[in-house]
Amino acid sequence: MSRSLPCLVVLLIAAVAAAADKPPVVELFEDDADGLLALLTMGGISGAEENRAAAETEDTFSGKVALRVAPAQRFNPDIKGWSFSVAEKPKEGEYRYLRFAWKKLTPGPIMIQFCSREQNWIHRYHAGGSPPWAAKEVAAEAPNEWAVYTCDLFKDFGAFTLGGIAFTPLQGGDGLYDHVLLGRTVADLDRATTAAMLKTPRKLTPLRLEQLWASLGSSDEAVATAAVWTMAAGRADAIPFLLKTVKVPERKGPPAAVDAEAVRPLIAGLSHYRYLTREAAAEELFRLGDGALPHLRKAAESADGEAKARLAALLDRWAARTGLDELRLRRCVTALKIVEAPEGRALLGKIEKVLP
Amino acid sequence: MKVCGMGGPRRLSICAMAVACMVAPIAHAWYGDRAAPPGRPLPGQAGAPGPGFGPGAGKPLTISPAYGPIAPPHPSKAAVIELLEDDAGRLARSLNPGEDLTNLGRAGAWGDDCFSGICSLKIAGYQRYRHSLPGWNYPVVEKPRPGEYRYLRFAWKKPEGRGVMVQLGVSGVDWGRYFAGENVVNFYPALQVNSRAPREWEVITRDLFEDFGRVPFNLTGFAFTSMDGVALFDHIYLGRTIEDLDKVTGAARTWARKTESLGTVNLEEHWKNLASEDAAVRQPSVWALGACAKSSVPFVIDQVKVPDGKIMERRIKQAIADLDASRYPVRERATKELETIGLTALFDLEAALAKESVSPESRTRLEKLIGKAKTEESILTEPQGVILRAMRVLEQAETAEAKTLLEKLSEAGLEAGLSLEAKAAAERVAKRRR
Numbered sequence: 108m109s110r111s112l113p114c115l116v117v118l119l120i121a122a123v124a125a126a127a128d129k130p131p132v133v134e135l136f137e138d139d140a141d142g143l144l145a146l147l148t149m150g151g152i153s154g155a156e157e158n159r160a161a162a163e164t165e166d167t168f169s170g171k172v173a174l175r176v177a178p179a180q181r182f183n184p185d186i187k188g189w190s191f192s193v194a195e196k197p198k199e200g201e202y203r204y205l206r207f208a209w210k211k212l213t214p215g216p217i218m219i220q221f222c223s224r225e226q227n228w229i230h231r232y233h234a235g236g237s238p239p240w241a242a243k244e245v246a247a248e249a250p251n252e253w254a255v256y257t258c259d260l261f262k263d264f265g266a267f268t269l270g271g272i273a274f275t276p277l278q279g280g281d282g283l284y285d286h287v288l289l290g291r292t293v294a295d296l297d298r299a300t301t302a303a304m305l306k307t308p309r310k311l312t313p314l315r316l317e318q319l320w321a322s323l324g325s326s327d328e329a330v331a332t333a334a335v336w337t338m339a340a341g342r343a344d345a346i347p348f349l350l351k352t353v354k355v356p357e358r359k360g361p362p363a364a365v366d367a368e369a370v371r372p373l374i375a376g377l378s379h380y381r382y383l384t385r386e387a388a389a390e391e392l393f394r395l396g397d398g399a400l401p402h403l404r405k406a407a408e409s410a411d412g413e414a415k416a417r418l419a420a421l422l423d424r425w426a427a428r429t430g431l432d433e434l435r436l437r438r439c440v441t442a443l444k445i446v447e448a449p450e451g452r453a454l455l456g457k458i459e460k461v462l463p
Numbered sequence: 464m465k466v467c468g469m470g471g472p473r474r475l476s477i478c479a480m481a482v483a484c485m486v487a488p489i490a491h492a493w494y495g496d497r498a499a500p501p502g503r504p505l506p507g508q509a510g511a512p513g514p515g516f517g518p519g520a521g522k523p524l525t526i527s528p529a530y531g532p533i534a535p536p537h538p539s540k541a542a543v544i545e546l547l548e549d550d551a552g553r554l555a556r557s558l559n560p561g562e563d564l565t566n567l568g569r570a571g572a573w574g575d576d577c578f579s580g581i582c583s584l585k586i587a588g589y590q591r592y593r594h595s596l597p598g599w600n601y602p603v604v605e606k607p608r609p610g611e612y613r614y615l616r617f618a619w620k621k622p623e624g625r626g627v628m629v630q631l632g633v634s635g636v637d638w639g640r641y642f643a644g645e646n647v648v649n650f651y652p653a654l655q656v657n658s659r660a661p662r663e664w665e666v667i668t669r670d671l672f673e674d675f676g677r678v679p680f681n682l683t684g685f686a687f688t689s690m691d692g693v694a695l696f697d698h699i700y701l702g703r704t705i706e707d708l709d710k711v712t713g714a715a716r717t718w719a720r721k722t723e724s725l726g727t728v729n730l731e732e733h734w735k736n737l738a739s740e741d742a743a744v745r746q747p748s749v750w751a752l753g754a755c756a757k758s759s760v761p762f763v764i765d766q767v768k769v770p771d772g773k774i775m776e777r778r779i780k781q782a783i784a785d786l787d788a789s790r791y792p793v794r795e796r797a798t799k800e801l802e803t804i805g806l807t808a809l810f811d812l813e814a815a816l817a818k819e820s821v822s823p824e825s826r827t828r829l830e831k832l833i834g835k836a837k838t839e840e841s842i843l844t845e846p847q848g849v850i851l852r853a854m855r856v857l858e859q860a861e862t863a864e865a866k867t868l869l870e871k872l873s874e875a876g877l878e879a880g881l882s883l884e885a886k887a888a889a890e891r892v893a894k895r896r897r
Contacts, residue, residue, distance in 0.1 A: 213654060213655060213656050214655055214656065214657055214658045215655075279655065280654070312706060312709060313713060314709040314712070314713050317716075380574060380575055380576055380577060380895065381577055381578070381579065381580070381581075381719060382576070382577065382578045382579070382618075382620075382663070382664040383578065383579050383715055383716055383719035383720075384719045384720070386716075386719070387716070387719045387720030388720075390720070391720065
């Protein structure tokens with residue numbers, strides 16, 4: 108017994124080591140910007156140019172550091188220690204899904220590229236503009252807010268062994284990159300992202316919370332997803348904000364009628380000379396709900412000039428938003444579930460009750 | 464297994480270390496530093512720049528350290544400096560002073576559409592600018608101490624036309640540029656901040672230190688470049704941090720939707736804040752008082768003493784007469800007096816100059832005074848600054864009482880052109896109340 112114990116311990120250590128060798132999620136970049144930058148030895152279009160890249164600590168998606176890269180690119184096709192198999196049905200140590208976050212500081216395209224061990228750079232994702240090389244588009248415009256993408260590498264490019272990476276903001280302003288992960292399954296990636304977000308709590312200012320709230324209702328899924336995760340990371344501020352802000356609609360019967368007197372100053376506010384007041388009036392009308400719509404339509408019929416154009420634009424936004432509001436509530440549910448905060452449970456239940 | 468089991472605890476630890484060393488590197492640890500050997504393919508085709516590499520497009524100005532020493536911190540030590548909010552008329556008068564404006568364009572306060580506050584700056588034509596605006600010498604640095612800055616926020620709108628640009632006077636020597644839409648004027652280098660011209664108000668926040676080559680510089684002036692047609696500008700602030708700028712923008716948003724009854728303590732606190740040079744302190748109070756008209760307007764009426772306009776009329780009349788006095792000190796004193804009165808005396812100065820009987824001595828002095836009144840906006844004293852902010856409060860309040868007080872102030876002959884500001888404000892309120 109006493110002789111076999113050390114052998115069991117060694118076996119256990121070997122098993123643990125083997126598991127660590129083949130984790131379900133591999134972190135290509137999270138916080139070690141300096142380490143990665145030392146390996147990204149090539150720059151510019153030719154590869155021989157000086158290309159500014161640095162650790163970004165002020166503006167990150169997750170963790171404490173993002174990667175800030177100036178156009179055109181920093182890369183290395185052959186990173187030592189990188190040999191990750193992308194497969195349709197990944198076994199231990201193989202991967203299929205990619206998750207990354209990026210944002211573009213000023214307009215222009217943005218791209219991320221992966222090189223195979225066979226030195227082929229055909230595995231590219233881009234957003235904005237017309238890419239100079241064949242690439243899979245993940246968005247028509249490069250986002251100026253953090254956006255998170257989860258891509259199926261196998262579906263997009265087939266099986267290959269990933270050995271290099273290029274961070275390519277191409278032109279315009281700098282590109283920020285963060286949270287670049289490979290996963291066997293999307294669920295594995297979700298667990299990793301949740302862990303990363305909960306590990307590094309962050310402070311969210313009231314203005315930032317307003318921006319995130321707007322992003323939760325975005326038609327851009329990637330931007331909305333980033334907002335969900337950011338709210339999870341900033342849960343200490345986000346939960347009280349959500350408790351205060353989320354208005355759970357009643358689903359029974361037609362919309363409650365809204366008093367014409369309550370709506371009149373708001374409709375007048377839509378034509379105010381001050382943009383912020385116009386916006387505030389529009390927000391308040393949205394808050395009143397569908398009961399305000401008949402008044403708005405009536406006002407749009409009788410208005411003229413700029414007031415008519417503003418009312419028409421608001422009615423368009425209203426139509427788009429009805430769908431987005433439901434989406435926003437679903438995204439709130441996701442954020443609340445990630446955080447699992449006791450104070451958010453009542454709200455979670457309330458939202459889930461009304462969602463179809 | 465046999466080997467591992469034979470050596471006891473010491474051998475065990477060696478084995479464990481060996482196993483650990485055999486573990487292949489997990490991706491977050493990087494090993495080595497290898498460049499691709501020659502002939503390896505690159506990401507993209509070599510020598511094939513992407514579309515849009517125009518002459519300097521997307522490449523901001525890189526500031527030369529030779530532009531001179533960095534100014535000392537602003538004496539106010541303000542966290543946020545207001546470059547433009549409601550004083551669009553005063554700023555417009557400071558742009559291209561004394562120049563032929565035929566090929567530049569018109570500039571003025573525009574009360575029909577603004578982002579925040581009560582008016583915006585409207586530029587119609589090509590552009591208006593000034594490389595070194597009086598009182599502007601704001602140090603932009605990487606790690607701002609109190610009185611130093613790094614971030615710029617502005618709002619702009621381009622209702623029609625292809626592009627819009629702002630240019631920052633860099634140490635009175637060069638320009639740093641941001642544009643949206645097309646760079647129709649071909650001013651480069653310039654950084655595009657949006658591919659489309661903003662048809663509705665859009666807020667831009669920029670890291671000046673980062674954008675212009677990570678070199679400190681002094682912000683000394685501004686150019687508002689409408690390029691083609693009309694452009695509106697508003698809400699321009701310089702901040703130490705983005706959080707400081709957010710305090711201002713957040714307050715503008717809050718008080719655009721909210722009104723409440725302010726108690727005496729609040730009213731006094733806000734009133735005191737109107738004197739602050741820090742926009743993060745002053746502007747929230749201006750907007751709070753403006754939004755809470757019911758309680759604030761009676762309070763402001765109590766605070767603002769309206770001088771008798773006739774006294775100013777007599778002062779101006781006497782000073783103009785003294786320009787031709789027999790004693791030199793009297794003429795000098797009269798000139799200084801009229802300089803202090805500034806734009807308020809312009810109408811009388813021009814009337815005096817038009818008289819046939821004007822003496823050569825008076826003519827020379829009058830011409831200089833008129834030139835100065837037209838081209839140099841008076842630097843306001845603290846009490847004058849408070850009166851100006853009180854006018855902004857009254858204009859925002861838009862009540863009948865507020866309008867009456869503005870009209871009284873417009874007749875009061877306030878120095879430094881403040882009566883003209885009151886007149887413009889009263890006219891805007893009258894238009895909005897119709």
